[in-house]
Structure formats: structure tokens, C-alpha cells
Amino acid sequence: MPQIRLITFDLDNTLWDVHSVIINAEATMRAWLAEHVPVYGQQIDTQQVQQLRSSAVNENPALAHDVSALRKAVLQRAFVVCGYKEKAAHALSQQAFNVFFEARQQVVFFPGALTMLEELAGEFHLGALTNGNADINAVGLGQYFSFAFSSADVGVSKPAPDMFHAALRHAGVDAADTIHVGDNLVDDIAGAGQLGIHTIWTNHAAVSPGERDHAPTAIVSHLEELPAAVELIRSR
Ligand SMILES: [Mg+2]
Structure with missing residues (x-):
């Protein structure tokens, strides 16, 4: 025995159920972005997020096993696309991720x-x-x-x-x-x-x-x- x-x-x-949690957390983050980084919604669409995710994983395969780091990397790349400098994009990605992360625990x-x-x-x-x-x-x-x-x-x-x-x-x-x-x-x-x-x-x-x-x-x-x-x- x-x-x-x-x-x-x-x-x-x-x-x-994780699906509803992620939907809600992404909506919460998008609302935060609309208020704090309005250019994001104007410049970044879902397809672009997919592409940024692929290129981030291609360049750093370890990101495939770290969903938090991957999400931050994609946000940072998106902010650069929006015209932010690397350092500002990095700081902003951490802030946006924190909003997502908190909602993701609900x-x-x-x-x-x-x-x-x-x-x-x-x-x-x-x-x-x-x-x-x-x-x-x-x-x-x-x-x-x-x-x-x-x-x-x-x-x-x-x-x-x-x-x-x-x-x-x-x-x-x-x-x-x-x-x-x-x-x-x-x-x-x-x-x-x-x-x-x-x-x-x-x-x-x-x-x-x-x-x-x-x-x-x-x-x-x-x-x-x-x-x-x-x-x-x-x-x-
Ligand atoms: Mg499971």
C-alpha cells in the first residue's frame, strides 16, 4: 500500500477556470493602458501582439516557460513600437504588467x-x-x-x-x-x-x-x- x-x-x-481570469485581467490592463498609454490602443493590435510574442520567444526561447517575463517582454517591445525609448518602455511594461498580474490573481x-x-x-x-x-x-x-x-x-x-x-x-x-x-x-x-x-x-x-x-x-x-x-x- x-x-x-x-x-x-x-x-x-x-x-x-483560467480562461475567464485571463480575459478579465487583459481587459483590466487594456483599461489601464487606455488611460496611461493611449497610443498603445491606437498602434498595437492583436496580430501585432502575436508577432511580438513570436519574435521575443525566437530571440530568447527561455521566455516560453516564463509567462510573466514573456508578457513583460511583449509589452516592452510594443511600447518601443509606440515610440518609447528602451528605458521608458521597460519601466512602463513593468507597471502595465503589475496591473495585469494583480487582476490575474482574482x-x-x-x-x-x-x-x-x-x-x-x-x-x-x-x-x-x-x-x-x-x-x-x-x-x-x-x-x-x-x-x-x-x-x-x-x-x-x-x-x-x-x-x-x-x-x-x-x-x-x-x-x-x-x-x-x-x-x-x-x-x-x-x-x-x-x-x-x-x-x-x-x-x-x-x-x-x-x-x-x-x-x-x-x-x-x-x-x-x-x-x-x-x-x-x-x-x-
Ligand atoms: Mg491546468
Whole structure:
């Protein structure tokens, strides 16, 4: 029987819907830009943002794993296009990013998320593993998690093993005594599964997983079901 001691969680789309969060954060930043840098809205369109993003990643591939640094780099390049000097563009990109970042932490948890985390935190070490830039303290989950790693921290995104290894090393727990919970069958389930970590797929949309090399150990469609799924894995 596995001695489950550590449970790691993906964040975006596992504990909240990220699409609506990003839409809202981008709208908040655009409103700030309209007020403080009106030329931005006149000169920069979505297509241009895409191009600036591509060229930023081409010149510095590490940005692909650091969504915060990438967003700042794109803003800075856009401000240069708008006619700002490098230094002013840099300062402005930091300010605009801060507006985005604060709004990006305003998440609406899926039903049952907080009670589930509270219950599990009483018995297990909990860690957060994200390819994004949600901040566990800023979203209000700091009291449940004992650590968090992002792709920006480790330099590469899930499903690469680095973030999972960082979590196991940090907690001092073996893969066989760990469960990873996430919504993405590749990044989360295959990524953790290939290391021998037990996995729980949060299948909020109740879709078929199809044929997979790394099938999840357990599947839940509501977060309320997670403690029971953990018990099931523990009792195997
Ligand atoms: Mg996710």
C-alpha cells in the first residue's frame, strides 16, 4: 500500500477556470493602458501582439516557460513600437504588467475547492505546480500549500520531469508516495505518471480520456470527490 504523504496540484483549470481570469485581467490592463498609454490602443493590435510574442520567444526561447517575463517582454517591445525609448518602455511594461498580474490573481474557485484543500492539508503535504503565473498567496491559498513551483522557477514547463522532481526533492517524498492532481492529460497526468507518481485527473468537462500511454490512476469530475479518490489510491 502506498504511504501517500505528498499531494501536488496543478492550479489553472484544476482549481478554477483560467480562461475567464485571463480575459478579465487583459481587459483590466487594456483599461489601464487606455488611460496611461493611449497610443498603445491606437498602434498595437492583436496580430501585432502575436508577432511580438513570436519574435521575443525566437530571440530568447527561455521566455516560453516564463509567462510573466514573456508578457513583460511583449509589452516592452510594443511600447518601443509606440515610440518609447528602451528605458521608458521597460519601466512602463513593468507597471502595465503589475496591473495585469494583480487582476490575474482574482480567481473564482471551482465548487468545493477550499473545503477539499482544507481537508487534505490536514493530513498531507500539499504543493502547487503550475506552468502559469498564479501566485498561491495572492489567490488566497497560501495557508493550504507548503510550497509552490512554476515553470519559470525550474526553467521548463510540465510535462517535463523537472517541476515534479523539484517537488519530490523539496518535500523529501518518493514518487510512489505522491499524488499529482491536474486537468491536463499530457502536462499533468502523463508528466507525473511517467515518473511513477499517482495521478488524479480533474475531468471537469466529463469528457472521455481516450487511449493514453499514461492513464490517470483515478478520475474525478468534481473537486468534492478528491478526498475519496485519494483514499482509494491509498488503500490499494
Ligand atoms: Mg491546468
